[in-house]
Amino acid sequence: MLSYALTFALTCFALGFAMNVLAFARAPGLPDRILAVDTMVVNGIALIVLYGVKTGSGLYLEAAILLALTGFVSTIAFCKFLLRGSIIE
């Protein structure tokens, strides 16, 4: 039962990742494009965590933490750059 649920969740998040790529390609403006990349990062975190559950290893969670940290900082930095023209004032 667990393996079926795991396959279902992996399929869902992989489909979501593909949808994000499509949303990134079709985005009308720069904020939409940043949002698509940010959602891609969140979906990537979910995929890494699910792969960690599948292999039974706890090491993948470290990668998930790193991706969560860098994804947030990069999104805020890009928005800050668009808003103010510089990142650190």
Place this chain on the structure above:
Amino acid sequence: MSLALEILVSAALVVGGIFGLIGSFGLLKLRGAMQRLHAPTKATTVGVGCTLIASALTGLAATQAASWHEVLVTAFLFLTAPLTALYLAKTHMLTTPPGELPPTGTPRDWSNRDAPG
């Protein structure tokens, strides 16, 4: 792993997968830029949260010890999703031409366009 725990983990995985899919589908399907902000910041965050709950439960069953990694990732995602949405909304308001934003419903304009005082 006991049957009850397996059912719980499977339910968390299925719910998380459905929420993640809804979030990404909403990003593709919704029309306005401000509407598109809703789907990933709420639905996808809940989906990842359910996935992390499933991961924490399997880790608990395998090693008989609680892991802090899932708690850290969950706390970080739930703290940063509203901030990301706020900054993206501000960027959208700044990059949209003045006449195309929806009305505020008050005599004042949107906050980053209104004169102080």
